[in-house]
């Protein structure tokens with residue numbers, strides 16, 4: 001039932017992913033407080049060759065060697081910058097390491113080190129990595145559409161990192177997502193176009209990804225390494241790993257990846273003014289995969305640059321479209337010098353430009369319409385104005401609904417073929433309304449979004465697990481029109497402005513050409 005689902009989702013959202021007390025075992029983590037090592041990952045002996053007890057309580061220089069320790073940028077790197085900011089290649093205990101460090105919220109410094117792969121097999125030399133990154137960014141500058149920029153992100157990140165599959169995954173306003181670009185090994189099934197429900201990436205994970213822009217789960221089969229001691233000795237709390245690149249990932253999510261047949265996963269945040277609008281999601285199925293910290297830093301830079309370009313591009317496209325709508329409205333309103341306003345505006349040309357199936361304008365006593373109208377347009381308009389609630393959205397005074405059959409109390413006969421309406425209330429009870437017909441949409445999901453098995457953990461708490469199947473699952477959505485976009489609402493706002501302007505001019509003929 002709905003209540004049980006809500007409770008289980010709450011459990012998902014409550015998982016403390018910032019403070020797992022563990023890291024992934026591909027590298028080591030040392031927490032340094034006031035120059036002294038106070039916490040380390042338990043794999044320190046295996047990877048660095050230093051016993052845990054020989055590290056705790058000692059100055060960093062004694063643990064890493066004086067030269068290496070002096071290379072670590074201690075308090076200079078506040079958390080929240082790009083991964084590349086603090087990156088250093090250092091020799092420690094006879095081995096080459098890539099070292100990242102950042103200042104944690106509690107004032108201690110988190111030092112993370114990953115061995116540089118012995119063979120240069122999959123790692124590109126630094127110059128090549130940066131040349132590649134810049135080449136893709138340059139190409140994006142001349143891209144002809146947002147979609148082309150998404151495609152460049154998928155191919156660019158795949159070429160840099162060598163993952164089997166790289167996708168651009170874009171959220172809608174409820175954080176459901178769709179794969180909008182993909183570069184994938186030829187023998188694997190494409191995921192392009194597939195939808196996934198918002199609950200696949202819970203809210204606290206999205207919040208974390210707005211702060212830390214890249215995460216790599218290099219091997220879903222590898223053991224994790226606990227931090228010793230469990231709590232930070234000064235704060236008596238688990239150390240916050242929000243910005244740690246080695247942070248051990250939620251077991252629920254690891255299970256999700258295993259079910260999907262994924263051995264390694266990396267994702268990079270796509271942001272617009274700090275808000276997550278999508279992710280570059282990478283999978284490796286043929287084995288564990290560990291692009292070096294340097295390659296990851298380059299991939300992060302590439303994704304950030306392309307995200308910015310995609311955002312700018314989308315805004316420019318929107319402005320361009322809005323201008324075309326405004327120009328056409330102005331032209332039509334010009335016609336209104338000789339004709340009634342409603343008739344002048346209700347033109348087929350405008351249907352095309354606004355991407356609607358029908359349009360109605362009522363001013364004063366006069367009303368005119370073009371294209372497809374509901375059986376009872378007045379009732380539909382009134383229902384939307386009176387409604388409120390979740391079925392009808394209101395933005396800048398514009399009401400939209402793309403599922404009228406469900407939103408109307410008794411839709412029989414009132415709708416005809418119409419399933420979507422956008423209503424712009426005008427002064428004096430006048431109204432501009434646009435309509436869209438019903439389209440049975442097929443939505444291809446990556447697995448049945450409703451299937452979330454519940455498991456009861458050792459602690460007796462029921463938790464929602466990931467789906468067991470990711471086989472393509474086709475859903476037919478009925479009773480809806482194509483959704484109303486931000487651009488649609490912006491065009492409606494422009495139309496309202498012009499209509500109001502014309503009406504005002506008519507009431508003040510003395511203003512003449514001044515308006």
Ligand code: BLA
Nearest residue numbers: 012017196200201205249250252253265266267281465466
């Ligand atoms: C995290 N879920 C994630 C991440 C992705 C997805 C990309 C980020 C971590 C990563 O890079 O792997 C989801 N991955 C996808 C999707 C696609 C993909 C949609 O490739 C599509 C192609 N997941 C569930 C349920 C829960 C859940 C029911 O399905 C709730 C218990 C949890 N997902 C979950 C959690 C994280 C996560 C807790 C955070 C993992 C972490 O960073 O610790």
